[in-house]
Amino acid sequence: MTNIANPTMISDSQPHLQEPALKMEGVSIFYGSTPAIREVYLDIPAHQITAFIGPSGCGKSTVLRCFNRTNDLIPGAKVTGNVFFRGVNLYSKKVDPVEVRRRIGMVFQKPNPFPKSIYENIAFGARINGYQGDMDQLVENSLRRAAIWDEVKDKLKDSGLSLSGGQQQRLCIARAIAIQPEVILMDEPCSALDPISTLRIEELMQELKEQYTIVIVTHNMQQASRVSDKTAFFNAEATEQGGKLGFLVEYDDTVNIFTNPKQDFTRDYVSGRFG
Amino acid sequence: MNSHSSLARSQNAELWQPKRNLSKWSEQAVKYIFATFALISVATTLGIVFTLIFETFEFFQEVSIFRFLTETQWTPLFTNAKFGIWVLVSATLMTSFIAVFVALPVGLLAAICLSEYASPGLRRWLKPILEILAGVPSVVYGYFALLFVTPILQSFIPGLKTFNALSAGLVMGISILPLVASLSEDAIYAVPQSLRQGSYALGTTKRETITGVVLPAALSGIVASFVLSVSRAVGETMIVTVAAGANPTLTLDPRVPVQTMTAFIVQVSLGDAPATSLAFKTIFAVGMMLFLMTFILNVFSFWFVRRFQEKYE
DSSP states (O other): OHHHHOHHHHHHHOGGGSOOSEEEEEEEEEETTEEEEEEEEEEEOTTSEEEEEOSTTSSHHHHHHHTTTGGGGSTTEEEEEEEEETTEETTSTTOOHHHHHHHEEEEOSSOOOOSSBHHHHHHHHHHHTTOOSOHHHHHHHHHHHTTOHHHHTTOTTSBGGGSOHHHHHHHHHHHHHHTOOSEEEEESTTTTSOHHHHHHHHHHHHHHTTTSEEEEEOSOHHHHHHHOSEEEEEEEEEOTTSOEEEEEEEEEEHHHHHHSOSSHHHHHHHTTSOO | OOTTOTTOOSSSGGGOOOOHHHHHHHHHHHHHHHHHHHHHHHHHHHHHHHHHHHHHHHHHHHSOHHHHHHOSOBOTTSSSOOBOTHHHHHHHHHHHHHHHHHHHHHHHHHHHIIIIIOOHHHHHHHHHHHHHHHHSOHHHHHHHIIIIIHHHHHTTSTTOOSSOHHHHHHHHHHHHHHHHHHHHHHHHHTSOHHHHHHHHTTTOOHHHHIIIIIHHHTHHHHHHHHHHHHHHHHHOOHHHHHHSOSOOOOOOOTTSOOOOHHHHHHHHHHTTOOTTSHHHHHHHHHHHHHHHHHHHHHHHHHHHHHHHOOOOO
């Protein structure tokens, strides 16, 4: 009742009424002439965690890579439809993919720190992007925000590769946030990590969503239900050419996807009946 | 029956009768055969080194090491023989330096082009052409330098002699270029794709990714290719023998004829110096010097690779 009495409360308590951070309109993806993803319509809310789930090979990572145009780096990949970031069509001719990736960061499935010092891993992206501020401060802040500062503060000159897998992944998250993006895309960020490291990353994501919009691809349904606010379920169907064509089955608040999905297919998947 | 083994199958044992004794014997035999072949290469290397050391020792019985290192002329075949090795070393270093000056930048740029920029179609053409360059016999390069490159250079470099270090060095650079390009390309290719993706995801351009991430990550392999090509240049024989002359001079002027260490060895070998003569022993002293130079380079390369190599999973 208070919502009706106080109209300003409505937008606060119902963030999905806000302008979405990212928006997909009829996005299809092709490799050569083979379609890989069929017409995805999707709104990603700002400052929330959106999870993409679905069986292997359904193309959820491919969809994720549309948001920072890393599909452009794969020869033969083609994207049709529109992807909007704050109202700007990312696939418009006027948009430079390099600038897109500066605003929309990414963390990969396997930790991939550069073979440089821990300090340089963070400073590299900032320097390339012409950061004029205090570099030491930026490195420290990024490492602190990625919850790894205490573990590495005494060995910033050591190679990033000397860290454990979980630490490397947090270093990669620190590297991504050092260039101050607005969105962080995470492509199965915990699949190469043990449960303890996974837990740390999940806690970290909860802290990061205050400042960033997060989209995460995960194979782990418990992880999706634990960390995300919204969940998109993808699936794939076999095509006549023998390939797989991915599509979005259902997209809703995570609670609804896991407790009260609208599609039987989603229910079967999240209840573990197949996949 | 394998009744002695507690691991013997209890069911259908007669259907499973491996030839354990035979396979044990052949395992041993194979091991010794391979060990023999491995030993042949080790023994050859040791044999070469011992011959060098022995003959070099003989040489220094007759010529003091002081004269070897301080004299400024190299005339071992004259009556008034002088043995200033630096005359030959300087010529070798000069031609090698010119060669490396050509091969390293061009080879590295070719490697970057092949691995990062070339489309698969272009790569399919470029790589075999580069490999053909590596297959050209060095004597052909030698006459290419003498009869083609030198006349062209003479048209705009005053005072360039028919035999000179410059054109020999330049052509030697072309001849070792495929080595640099191919080894550097392997090193660049070995950098995991995930690192490039990680770099692009930070909003870097292709050039920034190559210079900022890919090349530093491939550094150990690139340096190893550089060092290997330098040792190749130091040891290169035919090109310098044909195109650089046979005139031992202590100079750093690339326009005049010189004689490199390898060219001297060829000169004496082709002559009729008896096996016990001092001239004959001189070959081994020069050969020892050559061996030491390439050995030091290889040790450096080995150390550098071990020190800077990145281990990826």
